[in-house]
Each structure stands twice: as C-alpha cells, then as structure tokens.
Amino acid sequence: MASAPNIERLYDDHAPALFAFLLNLLRNEADTQDVMQELFIKLARRPALLKDVRDERGFLLRLGHNLAIDLIRRRGTRDRNYDQLAREPMALFAKSPDPDEQTFREKLAEALGELPADQRAVVHLKLWEKLTFEAIAETLEIPLNTAASRYRYGLDKLRGRLRPIYDEIQ
Amino acid sequence: MNSEFENYLQRQPMREIPPHWRARIMAAAQPPPAQWREWLWPCPQAWAALGAAWVVIFVLHFTTPDEPRLAGNFQPLTPQSFAILQEQTMMMAQLLGPNDGDEQPAALPAAPKPRSEMARRQLIG
Numbered sequence: 562m563a564s565a566p567n568i569e570r571l572y573d574d575h576a577p578a579l580f581a582f583l584l585n586l587l588r589n590e591a592d593t594q595d596v597m598q599e600l601f602i603k604l605a606r607r608p609a610l611l612k613d614v615r616d617e618r619g620f621l622l623r624l625g626h627n628l629a630i631d632l633i634r635r636r637g638t639r640d641r642n643y644d645q646l647a648r649e650p651m652a653l654f655a656k657s658p659d660p661d662e663q664t665f666r667e668k669l670a671e672a673l674g675e676l677p678a679d680q681r682a683v684v685h686l687k688l689w690e691k692l693t694f695e696a697i698a699e700t701l702e703i704p705l706n707t708a709a710s711r712y713r714y715g716l717d718k719l720r721g722r723l724r725p726i727y728d729e730i731q
Numbered sequence: 732m733n734s735e736f737e738n739y740l741q742r743q744p745m746r747e748i749p750p751h752w753r754a755r756i757m758a759a760a761q762p763p764p765a766q767w768r769e770w771l772w773p774c775p776q777a778w779a780a781l782g783a784a785w786v787v788i789f790v791l792h793f794t795t796p797d798e799p800r801l802a803g804n805f806q807p808l809t810p811q812s813f814a815i816l817q818e819q820t821m822m823m824a825q826l827l828g829p830n831d832g833d834e835q836p837a838a839l840p841a842a843p844k845p846r847s848e849m850a851r852r853q854l855i856g
Contacts, residue, residue, distance in 0.1 A: 568760050572753060580752075581745035598756050605760040655744040666743055688741050720736055727736060 568605050575621050578690060582622055585685045586629050588651055588674055596628045623700045626682060661730050672722040680715035687712050
C-alpha cells in the first residue's frame with residue numbers, strides 16, 4: 562500500500578497553478594473550486610496515484626485537465642453552454658493599479674475566452690506555466706505537433722485581438 | 732524564442748486563489764471515517780494468521796473420514812446385556828403392577844438366538 566500523500570503540502574505547492582489553469586479553462590469560479598476539491602479528494606483517497614510520479618506539477622495539471630474536461634462534457638449538454646460562458650467577462654488576472662495595464666488584462670481575459678478550450682489550455686500552459694511543447698503534449702495527452710499548432714493558432718488570435726491596445730501601451 | 736508580445740503576456744500575473752478555499756478543500760479531502768480496512772490495519776499479519784488457521788481447521792475437518800469415529804461409538808448388544816435388559820423390564824412391569832387393565836407391558840423384541848451351544852450355556856449359566 563502506498564503511503565498517504567501530504568495533501569496540505571501538495572495544495573500549498575500546486576494549488577495556485579491549478580487554480581489559474583482551471584479558472585482559465587472553465588471560466589467559472591464555482592466549477593473551478595468543484596474540480597480542485599474533486600482532485601484533492603481523489604489524491605487523498607487514492608495515494609497510489611502519486612506513486613512513481615516524477616513531475617508532480619505536470620501530473621496534477623493533467624489530472625485537473627481531465628476532471629475539467631469531464632465536467633464540461635457532463636454539464637455542456639445539460640445546463641450550460643461553456644462556449645458562451647467562456648466569453649463572459651471574468652477576473653482572470655490580478656488587478657493592476659495602472660489603468661492601462663488593467664484594461665489590457667481585462668481585454669486579455671476576454672480574448673482568451675474567445676479561444677476554443679483546447680487552444681486556451683495550450684496557451685495557458687505555455688505562457689503562464691512556461692512548459693515546453695513536449696511537456697504540454699504529455700500533460701494534455703496530445704501529439705507534440707498538435708500542441709505546437711494549437712499554440713500558434715491561439716497566439717495569432719490573441720495578437721490580432723490585442724494588437725491595438727498593446728501598441729498603445731508600448 | 733518568445734516575441735516581445737509573448738513576453739508581455741507572460742508578465743501578466745494570474746489572480747490568486749481565494750485563501751478560504753484551502754480550509755474547505757482540505758476538510759473535504761480528509762480521509763473517510765474508519766472503515767473495516769482501518770479497523771483491521773493495526774496488525775494485518777495477525778488477522779491473516781488467524782484466517783489461515785481457520786482455513787486449516789476447516790480443511791482438516793472436511794478431509795478426515797467419519798467412519799472410525801462412528802465405528803468407535805457403535806457397540807452391538809451382547810446376549811448377556813440383552814438378558815439383563817429383559818430382566819429389568821419385567822421387574823419394572825411387576826413393580827408398576829397392572830394399570831387400567833387395558834395396558835399391557837410393551838412386548839420385548841425376541842432375544843437373539845445363540846449361535847452355538849457354548850453361547851447358550853453362557854447365557855443360562
């Protein structure tokens with residue numbers, strides 16, 4: 562029997578990254594909390610999941626991604642339209658004291674919401690988790706080329722959408 | 732290599748996780764109340780040994796033939812003991828006396844016939 566993982570340590574080390582990734586993916590705070598809770602319950606009840614795991618962060622991001630996709634599939638056809646929900650404005654970034662920067666962050670959150678969820682996941686992992694394409698491919702269980710192309714398409718869309726405001730700020 | 736635009740995006744800090752989530756999620760992730768596994772867990776070897784002992788007992792019980800035990804219990808009625816039994820029954824009938832008149836003492840089964848003269852002499856003598 563595998564030893565019980567230190568759930569509190571795992572939370573402190575990885576919850577901020579999981580929160581940002583899941584919030585960006587699900588675009589809903591309550592759903593993000595549900596998925597994070599489900600994830601840590603799963604880890605507490607099935608310690609063997611973490612046995613032989615070398616990259617904890619990557620493993621937890623993959624687990625969180627799978628749970629989020631399950632939730633989207635479960636609810637998508639029932640009571641929510643996730644594409645619609647993703648476009649609604651939400652606080653994804655920290656508030657900035659600089660009004661220009663704050664505006665840019667709000668527009669960036671909106672632009673991310675317009676991306677398909679699979680592109681959004683890749684863009685998030687590349688930009689804010691600073692993962693390599695190889696690590697992204699492993700985390701999302703997709704081919705390496707798919708990860709690279711999703712990032713390229715996603716980034717092009719963000720650039721096109723944010724170019725005017727970005728040029729103003731710079 | 733990242734472009735300036737990508738670097739700028741990377742510098743935008745994500746919102747922090749609400750601090751109160753920690754307590755809620757940790758509470759939910761607590762292990763479930765004691766189950767039979769946990770009850771058994773303090774000394775699983777002892778429980779396993781006890782279980783194995785019971786298995787051995789059952790196996791021995793069902794594989795040992797029953798004949799010797801039954802044969803040991805069975806003792807045929809000898810002519811001597813039959814005669815004693817008959818005598819006691821008659822004595823009991825005399826002591827009790829005639830009942831309502833209708834009731835007769837139960838008829839005894841016929842005594843086994845001796846198989847030889849020697850056995851007859853033993854029975855009489």
